[in-house]
Amino acid sequence: MSGGLWHDHAATPRQEQLIFKAGRKRARPTQADLIVELLREKRALGEPLELPEIMRVSIAQHGARFNELRSRGFVIENELDRDTLGVVRSRYWLRHDPERDVPAGEARP
Numbered sequence: 001m002s003g004g005l006w007h008d009h010a011a012t013p014r015q016e017q018l019i020f021k022a023g024r025k026r027a028r029p030t031q032a033d034l035i036v037e038l039l040r041e042k043r044a045l046g047e048p049l050e051l052p053e054i055m056r057v058s059i060a061q062h063g064a065r066f067n068e069l070r071s072r073g074f075v076i077e078n079e080l081d082r083d084t085l086g087v088v089r090s091r092y093w094l095r096h097d098p099e100r101d102v103p104a105g106e107a108r109p
Helices: 013-019 031-045 051-056 062-071
Strands: 075-082 088-096
Touching (some): 031 062, 051 088
Antiparallel strands (some): 075 088
8 A cells, every 4th residue: 555544534524524614615625634624723722632632523543644744744743741640641733734834934925
C-alpha cells in the first residue's frame, strides 16, 4: 500500500454532521479534514484538542490522520501528561495552518 493507512479516508456522514455546519458547500471531507476543523476551532479558543474529543467523532486511526496532516504542512504539537492516578492525557495544538496562516514577512491580502 503506497499511500499509508487509509490515506484520504472519507469521513462518514455522521462525522460530517458532528463537525461541519449545515449548508456549507464542500467536497466530501476526509477524516483528516475533520481533525483540521476541530484543531482550528480549538486554536481559535486558545485551547488544545483533547483525545476524548477526537474519539467522540469516531476517528480511531487519529495517529495516521495526524501524520497525513503533518505531511501536508500542518504543524501539530502533541502534549502528554499523567495525572496522579496514572491516567495519560493527550492534547494536540495546531501551531501552523498552511492553508490559513500568513507566512512570516508577508502581508494579508
